[in-house]
Amino acid sequence: MERLPAGGLDGVTFVAVSLPMHTATRLALPVLRTLRARLPGVPLCAFGLYAPLNDVLLRAHGVDVVLGPEYDDALVAAARAAHGLAPAALPPGATSAAARARALAVVPDRAGLPALERYARVRWPDGRESVAGVAESSRGCKHRCRHCPIVPVYDGRFVAVPADVVLEDIGAQVAGGAAHITFADPDFFNGPTHALRLVEALHERWPALTYDATIKVEHLRRHDALLPRLAATGCAFVTTAVESLDDVVLGRLEKGHTRADVEAVTARCRALGLALAPTFLAFTPWTTLDGYRRFLDDIEALGLVPHVAPVQWTLRLLVTQHSRLLELDEIRAVAGPFDPSTLTHPWSHPDPRVDALQREVMTRVGVAPHEPREATFQAIRAQADAAAGAWRAPGPPLVARAAIPYLTEPWYC
Numbered sequence: 001m002e003r004l005p006a007g008g009l010d011g012v013t014f015v016a017v018s019l020p021m022h023t024a025t026r027l028a029l030p031v032l033r034t035l036r037a038r039l040p041g042v043p044l045c046a047f048g049l050y051a052p053l054n055d056v057l058l059r060a061h062g063v064d065v066v067l068g069p070e071y072d073d074a075l076v077a078a079a080r081a082a083h084g085l086a087p088a089a090l091p092p093g094a095t096s097a098a099a100r101a102r103a104l105a106v107v108p109d110r111a112g113l114p115a116l117e118r119y120a121r122v123r124w125p126d127g128r129e130s131v132a133g134v135a136e137s138s139r140g141c142k143h144r145c146r147h148c149p150i151v152p153v154y155d156g157r158f159v160a161v162p163a164d165v166v167l168e169d170i171g172a173q174v175a176g177g178a179a180h181i182t183f184a185d186p187d188f189f190n191g192p193t194h195a196l197r198l199v200e201a202l203h204e205r206w207p208a209l210t211y212d213a214t215i216k217v218e219h220l221r222r223h224d225a226l227l228p229r230l231a232a233t234g235c236a237f238v239t240t241a242v243e244s245l246d247d248v249v250l251g252r253l254e255k256g257h258t259r260a261d262v263e264a265v266t267a268r269c270r271a272l273g274l275a276l277a278p279t280f281l282a283f284t285p286w287t288t289l290d291g292y293r294r295f296l297d298d299i300e301a302l303g304l305v306p307h308v309a310p311v312q313w314t315l316r317l318l319v320t321q322h323s324r325l326l327e328l329d330e331i332r333a334v335a336g337p338f339d340p341s342t343l344t345h346p347w348s349h350p351d352p353r354v355d356a357l358q359r360e361v362m363t364r365v366g367v368a369p370h371e372p373r374e375a376t377f378q379a380i381r382a383q384a385d386a387a388a389g390a391w392r393a394p395g396p397p398l399v400a401r402a403a404i405p406y407l408t409e410p411w412y413c
């Protein structure tokens, strides 16, 4: 959001860098190098989901303290230590669970951050944009999907943030201009009762406020009866990780849903007027040229083309450090050693034409990021047909379906 000041960093006595996502971590590495060179002797801390995953690499970049996503008390202790202070004392007899609950009960203080309007906004189908804030109602995830970077850190655990803390945080952001809130929970329906109480309270206090959340297909299916309540409380869209429409691939990823579940959820959300924003892992070692063409046809048949952010047509499976994907012989056969420049185990597809198509699709999306989604889709389909040496009779233009709202920042990981 902001550049490091070109001049001195005089008076800086402690630096902590938040690493909640893969992209953030890649961006942070050159910043850490610069900080280490400009601030010799000043303690550097890295915290967040991707910090423990990349512990060795971060320490090689001069980081002294590496903390995971449950960092609150330890981060305060590290900052106090940098100033020669002892850790804040816990009340006598306090257990670690009580300490954890105390940390979760702290309302985030966002003073000093750039103004909300400088971050991603929500763009509505009529072209309007709304200032968006962000809140988390839970941390971690109770699932263990094989490709997910949350799993090596949380291993099936999640914790709920108290509702009054979440609402106070949202209230502060509404006062700061937010007209929309993105719930950043890995999965909003890990605790569905907690989530529903929260959005009903949110809607009662701020009836014009909209929100979006990420909910896995399995939960949308299982908690089908709750979906009307999302639609009635200002939910603008639900992001859901479909990943693939191939049941074999879904089984390898241990996603907990099938293609039939995706079809059922799509129909149900459409009937409720609840916009669904699916995300995909379009390119995996199991993708074939014909499989990718079938995938495009299937998304069109489901009427989801305008729901798909262009980057989703391009995404490659990331094999991160300690990923459960490395349990699979098929992944170990194609993945190389950990590469610190990409923070992944890079892999090559056994069919080099598939990797070539992925690069072409990525380039196509990159050159026209703001064209209508149908036009991007048609161009990608032509690329996929050409790569497979297939001919397709010119068909009627895609039926124009209503666009859905989306965040102006399309990167998810």
Ligand code: SF4
Residues within 6 Å of the ligand: 141, 142, 143, 144, 145, 148, 149, 150, 151, 186, 187, 216, 241
């Ligand atoms: S992919 Fe989603 S549901 Fe699966 S473990 Fe990760 S956060 Fe949880």
